[in-house]
Amino acid sequence: MSTGVSIVGAGLSKFGRQPGRSGRELALDAIAAALRDAGLGWPDVQVAFGGSDGSGLADTLVADLGLTGIPFTNVKNGCATGGSALMSAVNAIRSGTAEIALAVGFDKHPRGAFDPRPEDWGLPAAYGEAGLMVTTQFFGIKIARYMREHGISEKTLALVAEKSYRNGSLNPNAWRREPMSAAEIANADMVNDPLTRYMFCSPGEGGAAIIVASDAVAARIGRAVHLLGAAARTRRFGSFEVFSPSIQGVGVPSSVSADAAAAAFAAAGVTPADVDVAQLQDTESGAEIMHLAECGFCEHGEQEAWIAAGETEIGGRLPVNTDGGCIANGEPIGASGLRQVHEIVTQLRGEAGDRQVAEPRIGFTHVYGAPGISACTVLAV
Amino acid sequence: MTSVELGSRGTVWAFTVQRFAPKSPPYVVPEGGFVPFAVGYVELPEGVKVEAVLDCNEFADLEDKAQVTLVATEPVPRFATDKSLENKQ
Numbered sequence: 001m002s003t004g005v006s007i008v009g010a011g012l013s014k015f016g017r018q019p020g021r022s023g024r025e026l027a028l029d030a031i032a033a034a035l036r037d038a039g040l041g042w043p044d045v046q047v048a049f050g051g052s053d054g055s056g057l058a059d060t061l062v063a064d065l066g067l068t069g070i071p072f073t074n075v076k077n078g079c080a081t082g083g084s085a086l087m088s089a090v091n092a093i094r095s096g097t098a099e100i101a102l103a104v105g106f107d108k109h110p111r112g113a114f115d116p117r118p119e120d121w122g123l124p125a126a127y128g129e130a131g132l133m134v135t136t137q138f139f140g141i142k143i144a145r146y147m148r149e150h151g152i153s154e155k156t157l158a159l160v161a162e163k164s165y166r167n168g169s170l171n172p173n174a175w176r177r178e179p180m181s182a183a184e185i186a187n188a189d190m191v192n193d194p195l196t197r198y199m200f201c202s203p204g205e206g207g208a209a210i211i212v213a214s215d216a217v218a219a220r221i222g223r224a225v226h227l228l229g230a231a232a233r234t235r236r237f238g239s240f241e242v243f244s245p246s247i248q249g250v251g252v253p254s255s256v257s258a259d260a261a262a263a264a265f266a267a268a269g270v271t272p273a274d275v276d277v278a279q280l281q282d283t284e285s286g287a288e289i290m291h292l293a294e295c296g297f298c299e300h301g302e303q304e305a306w307i308a309a310g311e312t313e314i315g316g317r318l319p320v321n322t323d324g325g326c327i328a329n330g331e332p333i334g335a336s337g338l339r340q341v342h343e344i345v346t347q348l349r350g351e352a353g354d355r356q357v358a359e360p361r362i363g364f365t366h367v368y369g370a371p372g373i374s375a376c377t378v379l380a381v
Numbered sequence: 382m383t384s385v386e387l388g389s390r391g392t393v394w395a396f397t398v399q400r401f402a403p404k405s406p407p408y409v410v411p412e413g414g415f416v417p418f419a420v421g422y423v424e425l426p427e428g429v430k431v432e433a434v435l436d437c438n439e440f441a442d443l444e445d446k447a448q449v450t451l452v453a454t455e456p457v458p459r460f461a462t463d464k465s466l467e468n469k470q
Contacts, residue, residue, distance in 0.1 A: 115404040126456030128407025130434060131399060137420055140397030148395075192397040193440070245457075247394075247422060247430040 003267070005093045006218035007225045007379065009038025009211035010342040013106070015329045016175030018205055023055025023332075027106035028064055030207035030335070038211045038221055040100065042066045045211070047097060049088040050104035051075035053333035058085075058104055079281070079369025080232070081105050082208060082337030087232045087375060089212050099214045107332035109203035121243050121371060135370065136200060136284075138242040140192030143286025147194065150301035152289060154194055158182035159307050160285035161199045161327055167314065168328025170355040175204055176328040199285040204330020208338035210345075225345045228362070228378040229268030233260040235372025242370035257281075260374035261295035261366060268378035272296040275378075276360035277347045278318055279340035281368040282325040288312075292320070295366050295376070319357045322347060337367035341377060348381045387427050389451035391460065393443045394430050396421025423449055423460050436461035438468060 011033025013026035027050070035041060042065045050058030051074050059072040077084040082105035089101035114135055118128040127133055146152060162182040168174035180198060188196040218224035233256050235241055240253035247253055265271060272295065280295065282288040289307070293300045297318055306312060312320040323329065323343040326336055344363035346352045363379045402408065402415035419435040421443065434457060437443050442462050449460035 112404070115407075118407060124456075125407065129409040130457040131403040131408045131418070132420060132432065132434075132457060133407055134399065134403050137397055137399060141395045141421055144397055145395030190398070190400045192399060195397075245432050248428075250428050 002215070003090065003094060003227045003229065004215050005090050005212050005227045006215055007210055007227060007341070007345050008213045008218050008221045008223070009034040009040065010345040011035070011037055011209045012173055012339060012342055013207040015173055015206035015332070015339070016204060023052055023106045023108035023205070023207070024061060026108065026205060026207035027052070027058065027061055027104055027209070030106065030209040031061070031065065031102065031104055034102070034209035034211050040211065040221070043068050044100050045102045046070055046100050047089070047092045048072040048102040048104065049075050049085040050102070051077070051081045051085060051334050052105065052107045053078065053081060054109060055107045055334070061104070077369065077373055078371070079283070079331070079333055080337055080367050080373040080375050081334040082339070083367040083375025084232060086210055086212070086338060086341065086377070087230060089210070090227060090230055093212055093214050099217045101212050102209060103212070103338060104207065104209040105334035105336070105338045106207035107334040108205040109332065112203070114203055123243060123245065127245065133243070135242050136192045136195070139284045139286060140195050142240060143284070143290065144194055146286065146290055152301070152304050154186060155182065156289065156304055156307050157194060157199055157285045158186040160282070160288050161185045163313060164282065164285070164321060164324050164327035167322055167355055168324030170353070171323045171328070174324045174328045175330045176324065195284050195286060201283055201326035201331045204332050206330065206332040206335045206339065208335040208342055210338050210341050223349060225348050226380050228270060228380050229264045229266070230375070230377045231260050231263035231267060232373070232375040233263065239372050241372035255294045256372050257291055257294040257366060257368050257374045258296070260376045264376035264378050265296065270362060270378060275318065275362050275364045277322060277344060277357045278320050278364040278366070279325070279343055280320055280366045282321055282327055283331065285327065287368070288320060288325065291366055291368065295364070314355055314357055322352065322355050322357060337375060340365040340367060341379070344379050348379060385427055387425050387429070390448065391423040391425040391431070392446045392448055393435065394422040394424040396435055396443050398440055419443055431458050433458040433460045436465045438462070438465050
């Protein structure tokens, strides 16, 4: 099946600390790279969507890009900002409103953990005063429960992060380019048990842009990657998310990632077993492990054997986060979802250099964000 | 909508340890300074898991579906293990 939409251009700014450069400048770098990649100019873009979490309004970029008068909508959806911008761009093409659309995401975060305000999340101020307004706690609690339920070991957590840094070392645009051993990762300072500091991604800096087009225009441009399916979802009853004062209902929590992935696969008419390369939200190494199963690539608990056997490595059964993921690239909130798509486009075109997977045909991206939102795409050449 | 009265006993569903001091504001550092604390979800028989700060003698005491009792509701729910309650008597 096909959505009738293709990706014709993908671009990134440099990722990692860039003193003296603003988040908006990183967005402009990414857009310029995506336009160059597509062989298009800014006047060719007919509609745009984009956002950052804390680095300004995307629609103000027209001051630098050119005042062409197109509709440019700001998107703010936490870690799924890029994914939501892309969904909007895709829907603009599908509706016939435009033939060429841009999605852009960017951010430049200060060092250290995020410090969101409880009031912005519909929570009482006391929640922050008591020290519960800390995103990393959620990830520690979720993987701690998961490890006990499904027999995942602490060693496996370290192996996932080790892979991230190794893949990052093969990616010239990654922030973290030094390989790190599983032992060093496991023995680092504990942040939120069982997760150490090197198992987490860090708030970072970067911009990412994707240009989508109708299949007819894509055929003219060339080097197109087809969007077989895409879906975005918000949480259902009983889910367990960042900043949840409670988990409603009994039994195993529902998963917004499972919902979004299943919808994307259904739209694409393919199954997880058909996927050759995947990008999964890896806010920390446990998230990558859990998302493997939530997105349908394996049964819960199978990750222990998969990772021990190297199945998620470049060269394995399902290479995951071949660019080093959030762990090696950092987390500029607005950009990450589109960085994932950029990597799959790069892999499917065979342009990933030292980290190239052998002749992938179908790729998958999954982004997850607070307070319970996920967006997935299935891409093919 | 109807309200449901929740009991004060439950089991620890899952937890982590906050090893570093959260950013202030909004975090209010307790008198005597920051010490690592446990935070997690307590499963109540009424069909909800409530996020809470968890008092214990040792963090390991919270493993294996530990039974805990509600000891405060402000600023956020707070539950304690039986052993940590014995200590305070």
